[in-house]
Amino acid sequence: MTLVIEKSNVELQAIEAKKAAKTVSILTTEEKNKALLLIADQLEVEYETILKQNERDLQMGREKEFEDAFMDRLALTKERIFDFANGLREVVNLTDPIGELLSSRTLENGLKVNTVRVPLGVIGMIYEARPNVTVDATGLALKSGNAIVLKGGSSALFSNKAIVEVMHRALVQTKIPKEAVQFITSTNRETTEQLFTMKEHIDVLIPRGGASLINAVVNNATVPVLETGVGNCHLYIDAEADVEKALSILVNAKTDRPAVCNSIETVIIHKEWFEKHQQAIIDTFNQFDIKVFGDDFAVSIIPDAKLAGSKDWADEYLSLAIAVKTVMNLDEAISHIETYGTKHSEAIVTENQETAALFMKLVDAAALYHNASTRFTDGRALGFGAEIGISTQKLHARGPMGLPALTTVKYLMYGHGQIR
Template identity: 55%
Template sequence: MSSVMKKAKAAKSAKEQLALLSREEKDDALEAMATALTKEASWILAENEKDMQAGRENGLSEALLDRLALTKERIHSIAEGVREVKKLPDPIGDTVRTWERPNGIQIEEVRVPLGVIGMIYEARPNVTADASALCLKSGNPVLLRGSSSAFQTNKAIVDVLHRALDETKLPSLALQLVEDTSREAAHEMLHLTEDLDVIIPRGGASLIQHVVKNASVPVLETGVGNCHVYIDESADDRMGVQIAVNAKTDRPSVCNACETVLIHRDWADQYAASLVEELKAKGVAIRGDDYMQAHFDGITPAETNDWHEEYLNLTVAIRTVPSLNDAIRHIQTYGTGHSEAIVTEETGAADEFMARIDAAALYHNASTRFTDGNEFGFGAEIGISTQKMHVRGPMGLEALTASKYLVRGNGQIKE
């Protein structure tokens, strides 16, 4: 039996015990996890530095290094994220609906855990803690497989969480980390249909598509973020600039960062200079259409692939459009269904934008950076789904549940 299969079976062995824990018992475990993360921050940082050094030597991009890097502040934020999950209502056992049939049978739909979750993700150590908290709170054992670039950090975090769980009623077996970082090990996870109930990939397009195309285990797909901000002709000038700059630069390496800014020509004629100035001041490289190239210096010509690109760095594509309809058509053509924003003072334009664009999150006069489990009040997220089967958008506790029907009668038989 391979090490991956052993880990999966160990997680599965805790399935029933975990599902029967009370909210108080699970919350006590999460509090212990959060406390341990803060207490062991120095050791986690030392292990993270090993990964960072290896990443620099191996030529990891700045975007990936940013995702990989931890600081005391980030560890504190991760611990607080665990506590936020702790504060949330426990969905397990909640009644979704009840009804009675004409024959007197009473039916109740209740929430139950999805089962054993396999998580395959790239260089984001915070995902290790977020996924652990969300899965355990929702009664799901979890088998984690992070990237080799974050192995030392992920192992340290899981070791800390295991020691914390050993002092609680929540079985530490319910949290497992695959320590074989080979591609073969990740591929094996995709076919553990006897032990895993669902696979969740979180990372770049190539990882997600590999899992979707090759898995025998059902996949809960997270999505790539080619996100747009459209600045309409009626947009307030400062609001348009601030939202576009924030969406691009607040943290460019994440999936809810803006990759393309669309600007109505009339707004561009008056205010695009301010936008370009502020983007350049933040170190953003701009790839623009003919209008942008003609009006501003230092604009790289945008190619067709730029409209498709998820840069995940300080690069943005800018296109000017003659109408709201053209902006919508552009997003319908190139968007990935993640997060799209319109900046406008016209309610009708915002309503049309939101009605016609099909995406997990749509914004009127706000940055796409809010597509996040914590920002939505979910405490954390296990990923952001851009598919429509099961769930869509930031996936919190309820997204990690299924339902079952409790049917009660008094002797009814089918005739």
């Protein structure tokens, strides 16, 4: 008697994605671009449908009293949906990496060896309350010849489901099978954990969200993981920093969108500069209603500042709150970053080129800035189009991950009868 083990819905979805990936992998750039343009148009046509479902998620969030930063990430508007669509159109204009010849050489025996870019296959995307990821990740996956299995957070279930249904209605008009985009509706933890171990169907997992989600995937997955990182980002204001540049960058990096991973959570200030420009710093914090958690010196200078604990140096606020650390020199600033940074984005403001160069060499992070805001650590801001995440690891991909990060290589050998 043969024991038949029934496959779960998640495994069946992954199997369908695997089949569809073969079709997507051999499509032309024109065929993939046409599909992305149709998806973009469909999102704009059906934006009201998506907004209705987003309101269901928002209502649940209000009932559960989610924090403002969380609700901001969850909320959709007509403008945001149209922005998703335009992100897809930007991806269309990007160079298709598939088939790119990375190297070509001929061995002494006449064997020709080519190295080319090919799709990864099936991408498993696990993410939290960011409906934009549903669109961005899908667009990048399809353009790079992959299929994708999406597992969004339960807080955005209705929004994500509506977005995927809209994308499916567009895909049926294209050469890309709608099965290439799978969305898991189950909210059971076991369902997510099942994705961790489906090596035969999923080629890579990409977690995008808070530290607990990322750590759960990294620590438990047997499927290879492209690790994205939380963004405990720092801005160091050096003794030789221009005051206007420093304050402008501080305001932008903290207040432009405080709930995103490339906003700064700590400003490190050289004590000499701090003493000289303390009133300007105080006025800036007051003007933008920034809540301050500082060390002893910062608390002695900034009214209403609260003494920072170890948690304040380590965590993402994702709000209009900031930690303020006072240092005597560059070495102390770098030491603080090494202790509490997450290898995401770090910035220095200084007019001293040698100090800046040393900072850029010694700080270990995916993105480093001299006299510029950390808010540029973003695929679209850097010209990659939509991004699938920001990698803080060192293997395969690092920093904002665009199309090339979703590919691997294949060696193609051409001979005329050579044997070894």
